[in-house]
Amino acid sequence: MAAPASPDSAVKQRIVIENCAIATVDADDTEYAGGHVVVADNVIESVGAGKAPEGLANVVRRIDGTGHLVTPGLINTHHHFYQWITRGLATDHNLFNWLVALYPTWARIDAAMLTAATHGSLGMMVKGGVTTASDHHYVFPRGAGDLVGAELAAVADIGARITLARGSMDRSEKDGGLPPDFAVETTEGALLGTEEAIDKHHDSSFGSMVHIAAAPCSPFSISTELLREGAALARRKGVRMHTHGSETVEEEKFCHELFGMGPTDYFESTGWLGEDVWMAHCVHMNDSDIAAFARTKTGVAHCPSSNARLAAGIARVPDMLAAGVPVGLGVDGTASNESGELHTELRNALLINRLNPVHREAALNARQALRLGTYGGAQVLGRTGEIGSLEPGKLADLVLWKLDGLGHSSIADPVTALVFGPAAPVTLSLVDGKPVVEDNHLTNIDEDAIARSTRAEAQRLARIAAEG
């Protein structure tokens, strides 16, 4: 009988990165001023100070990381990819007025538009160091075809990991909701579509590239029945749950008028607090709301730029972290955050939380901001065993940031340079051990072709929407 293969001979290929600064974002925030990372196939084999161990077999690539910082790949926890082709519209509106202005256009989206928009949204984020993204897609016009399938194919073109939150809306104007009647699904249709997406695409295995979550859109666009049934479906299937919550004062007023309680109490009454739930925004939270999130371990996707763009307010992130609430970062849809970058959200999270007079300069520091964008994201997406920190045995999702160029070279501390400085160039980004960015460009798709197709699809959508 043959001896069991040693771990070393079982490895097909190794990538060695040396001479770089490393921020592991592990439980102790371990950092190395000069260290190495060894990637064995799709997992991290070793991380540490100094050079990589000698005598490693099957090294296919050895990278001199001088002048660079290596971090875990960034994790985006809230987005609406389709909005890439409706950027720059309704630029001076609050949330409700902005939604009412855009719903009629969004209701005309089709599979070709969603493909282009996914390439644009995800391409932009991956180019900036995102390795796992979540997309909340909740617009399913009748006759639009297999939008979930189209989006997942476009994600695979780029090579990132995805949690596709299959959204839905079934409360339209006729039921006291915000969207027009033609923009929503039936309750049954929404539940069936969600179940189909889970059955067809959700992969819960270690290293999965695709998770599906159940994600009714927001209290003002979904029925109480859809919330309750959506939660039951998600828990029956063992998938995570996502929605928007406590985003604006108008939403809070809406909940009090329709349900006789605030958003957090309403979510709790419908089964929507729990460690399998994460919610976008959570701006208007009182002490008892934060305590409820902490008690139930409900996660938060903090979207500082979108909250500023729509004048929604400042989420109480320092209070949430102090209470033990899991918090990640989100770009949000690019119709309310046109830059579409997650790496600049690290800085914006830090700066905007310091504008809250309660905590001021002690609100967040650079390391906390990096943690929000990495490990915090893994927490809210339920994947801390796989991604979010650089530790042996975890998946090889990592970014090599170039910090010796004009934008960063005069800042001594690399994490400070990354968070406080301009958007840092990405020399290399790996997902599952495979390059998705090399020398600041996407490796799997032609960026100029995306630029052309997104422009063409944005123009086609605008034309169709104008025809009515």
Ligand SMILES: [Zn+2]
């Ligand atoms: Zn959103």
